[in-house]
Amino acid sequence: MxxxxxxxxxxxxxxxxxxxxxxxxxxxxxxxxxxxxxxxxxxxxxxxxxxxxxxxxxxxxxxxxxxxxxxxxxLDELQRKIQLDSLALAMGVGLVTSFSYSLLVTTGHVVQADVSDVTLIVILTYMGATILGQVRYR
Amino acid sequence: MKNRLKVLRAERDWTQADLAAALDVSRQTVNAIEKEKFDPSLPLAFRVVRLFNSRIEDIFEDESGGG
Structure with a gap:
């Protein structure tokens, strides 16, 4: 064969x-x-x-x-690059969102804080960035 | 980085999927390299060179013109 x-x-x-x-x-x-x-x-x-x-x-x-x-x-090297880019963006968005969210809670603009809201934003960012990466290198 | 991957593949009548399988990468990676959207790593470039029994400078061209 x-x-x-x-x-x-x-x-x-x-x-x-x-x-x-x-x-x-x-x-x-x-x-x-x-x-x-x-x-x-x-x-x-x-x-x-x-x-x-x-x-x-x-x-x-x-x-x-x-x-x-x-x-x-x-994964191969291109797919790994797409994942790395997506994870980097998701982590950045996660950090910015969590700091902003924390500030909003401290200043009283958000009453009921829930960490899973940040998690959801991170997951959605990761998914969106992965899809964009796949389309970019299609 | 410019390359002759598409030409070399066409000479052998291989599809992108054939070349991807021979290089153990995804078809998407072969396509991205051919379209010069993605530069392969040195190990992958050497796999390409070995597969086509050629030299690295005969397949890949450094656009920066350094040397």
Missing amino acids: NPRWNKVAGSRAAREVRFVLSVGRSRGWGTMVLVDKAGLYGWFSTPEMSMLAVVVNAAIGVGLIRIFVRYLKD
Whole structure:
């Protein structure tokens, strides 16, 4: 068999793995935000349930980090550059947003602070920057 | 950075997907290099050179003209 076709098959399999990992990642982020919002709006009736939610949230977070590291290692150099650019922008937006948000809370312009709002903005920035990067290097 | 990747690929009648598979990168990366939107790393440039059995200066051209 031509080794080129082996590489094509490998590449296709890698793409499928990447797809599955990206789906898992987005669902994981969604679950984390949902658990956070559930705590804020008092959906947990007992302290034990709240603690369980914290543990589940932390476990999902650790799992997401491992998946994301594996995902980054699987990418080629252009895709890694797109991810780096997106993450840099998301981190910048996250820092600016959290400092601004903190100032708004301190000055009393925002009454009920919720850290998951910042998390959502960071995730949306990361997603938007990734899509723009993919379009730019299409 | 200017390059002759598209010409060399066309001479061999390879698709971008064929070249991407041979270089173990995505088709998107091959396309970006061909369109000079993205400069490959040195290891990838050497993989290209080995694949086409050529020299690096025969495939890639430094637009800054330094040397």
